[in-house]
Amino acid sequence: MSINETRCNVSVTLPEGASVCELVVNGEHVSVAVAPHWTLLELLRYGLGLTGTKQGCDKGDCGACTVLIDGKPTLSCLVLALTVQGRDIRTVEGLSTSSGLHILQDAFDRHGAAQCGFCTPGMLMSSAALLQKLQAERSTKQTVDRGEISAALSGNLCRCTGYKKIIDAVQDAAEQIVKNGDSK
């Protein structure tokens, strides 16, 4: 928190035509009042105050709003909130735990993969899904193909980095997981 930072206040005014949306966000059961046309992105950012997930275009072109829905990377700006009742949502806020940063976050930080950081939450979620997939496949490969990483991130636009350090970071994290067997 920096000196000149403001607090983020969660809205308590009911949106027009509100109904309750119940879902699991980062392991926590939540009930949020949403208008029927609200997207999952709006639910997260304005309903829950989880502003880590970003709005870059609000029409599914940039990937900055990527979250995991039941483990699958999804553009939250294209998902109506009420259609994901009961589903398991994971955002960037749910990556780190009390024991510290997720291995991906640490790798991003070490490699300088976050310049302005705006695409970073989306990149992390897409990368996390890729690593989960690789773990599930119990790959015996010692290195992860950069091409595979690149393909997994091809729905996340970045304007700052030229992608190189992002792919370096994901590759690093993947290799650590292969070596150590898990993502902690």
Added chain:
Amino acid sequence: MTAKQNVTEAMLRTGEVESSFEQAERDVTGQAHSVIGKRHRKVDGIDRVTGAAQYTDDITLPRMLHAKILRSIHAHAKILAIDTSEAEKIPGVIGIVLGHEMPTSYGVIPWTPDEQALAEKKVRYIGDAIAAVAATSEDIANRALAAIEVSYEVLPALVSPQAALDQPQNKIHEENKQGNISKHVRLEFGDVKEKLEKADLVVEGHYYFHGSTHAPIEPHCAVAKYEANGLLTVWSATQVPHYLHRELSKVLGLPTHQIRVIQPAIGGAFGGKSEPFDLEFCVAKLAIKTGRPVKILYTREEVFLAHRGRHPFDMHYRTGFDKEGNILAVDAKSIIDGGAYSSFGLVTTYYSGQLLASPYKFETYRFDSTRVYTNKPACGPKRGHGSVQPRFALEIQLDKAACSLGIDPIELRRRNFLGENTVTVNGFHVGSNGFLECLELVENASKWQERRGKLPRGRGLGVAGSTYISGTNYCIYPTELPQSAVQICLDRSGRVRVFAGTSDIGQGSSTMLAVLVADELGVELEDIRVVAADTDLCPVDLGSYSSRVTLMAGNACLMAARDLSQKIRSVIAKKWECHPRQIVLAQRRAQRIDDPSVFMPIKEAFILAESELGTLGSVGHYNTPKTQVHGEYRGGTIGASPAYSFTAHIAEVSVDEETGDVTVVKVWAAHDCGRALSPVLVEGQIEGAVYMGVAEALLEHHHVMPSRTVDAKGRQSAGPPVDGLLYASSLLDYRLPTSLDTPDIDALIVEKPDPRGPHGAKEAGEGPLHPVLPAIANAIFDAVGVRIDELPISPAKILTALRQQRSTKGVQLCCVCLLFH
């Protein structure tokens, strides 16, 4: 002598450092402990990778209203009337503001104040802002916009510079004295005509550089709060808090001390957020009118409409060479498409010629540039402002000359090397110059000598070079005041607070400052808290534009840090009965250089110093040198810089002759940044700049549609598209490279310290973008023997050129036009 010692020597000679021996000796022995040049994590890295960093749209204030802006549907029209009565009736609409409520014109360049926060009498492009509505939700605000009735008198739209020049009576800006000419600059150095006549070879070419935009992933956003005591706070995704501060004061009629501008974390800028925009004035005015906080977040379409991106340049170049390839004369003529407003256009027009006279020696030089108003989104500064376009033309001219003269293109550039510590033909003083080192690095890394001209058809290598400024020598408004200042406070817990007006736009300026402080004061990066870009808390820095921050804020920071270091070491020296120069502050310790067993923890050192001297703080400032920088002719200051970076790229391409597809296989990018204070950050800038250059060369195109007629309500009659409507205003249609489209980039850092930079450092943000575009064009020529002189390079253009090549087979032409004497 090491690089660092060289710098110190040079700085001492120019009198830019006070103490001599002390500094030099400390540098030598301190080198082992130096934080400079190590691989650092960013000081704000954790915030960014956890989603905790707060960007402007992440701010929510109690009772905050959402506002939306009504925009013109006509490219050129008079506003006859605006009726907001229906909009006002909608429940939830709290405030509306129109142009006449903010009548004061402004412009980021004070000499060209041709914009209003909201258009009052006429609109000049599709997207020009007319009204803003604040409501309790975005949906209600949008509904209110739809209920506002605007009556227009539609005027003919001028969507090309030629059309605008042909119709000077149809003025886009009525008060403009020269029809639709925004700015004209003509400068000549030496007798160009004479040299061209004497030249052994004159290469003549027509080049077209298209428009492109910044497309940061974060859209513009602003939040304003107005308090009962009269204090206005504006949070904005701006890269120039100080300039925004001044313009808010001017347009709102509030004194600057009553306005606080804060730049939160920002999601990319690249020059697209370096001037005031309509939303900033609107949130402020609506906050004042309604008494409630107001936020505006641009839609992605609005970001495209706000634009201020790369000016399209129509260029005609003639370059005269002798048979050894020495450049005798450069004659450049450019028509620049400015869009609806000036923005930084005055500067652009000067830059279009002034930034070209390096890194090669021109014996004589002439440029004639005309910027024209058109009814399109205004162009402004995009990474490499006003310099990427002429560089494209010149570097291809050089390649054509090399081809005609049978000289290797790298060798040709070497022969024309400007040199170090010298003056360009247009009077700019160049200090350190690592251009030759850059060329050598890319030549070796790409195996140029073994491979160029010898790869199978369809595969090719191309080279190009460039230079860029490390900040402009002058502020955009006339002032004697410092261009940057940094305030440092020491904390008894062994921590350091750094207050800087600098705008970290993702490039890592806060980290750069922390690295300098850590190095001087012996603390770790995590012991430093950088507070930046808050006009209430931080001293003025002019902002992140023209690649000025490392050099200017870095120097200011060093001044402040060294002052504190001197004070601390003097106090400890008394205690240890030695000379301050025998003490180094490093790795959280104060330590005797000659006897490392004598040390104390840095926290103790700070406390000791504070108990002796009182609370410790210091202010450093920086102003550019005013002598030995530029020539004394009119316009001679614009484009002059205290120090220049240098870059060389080699691109390897693969051209598919059936489809016309060009794949950039790899780019080797060598960049002389003087001194890489934090190499990870410098690499990031090189990689990001090269990516952006490749994107511009092959994919991006910001352009509007040509004519058709519309009725007064903007309803289209049958037929082709609208006057001045943007073609691709989404991140899908405006082609940005994904990770799959971006080539392999080898960032190679060259360090040629410049005495005017902090530890010799120069810029790395914009320079590395320039050469990749012409390098790609030159590589295509090496691959398939065709020249693409018009951007963007597209499969259609390649196929057309190849078809032409096949039909003219037997007539071996490798240049557009040759004149042999």
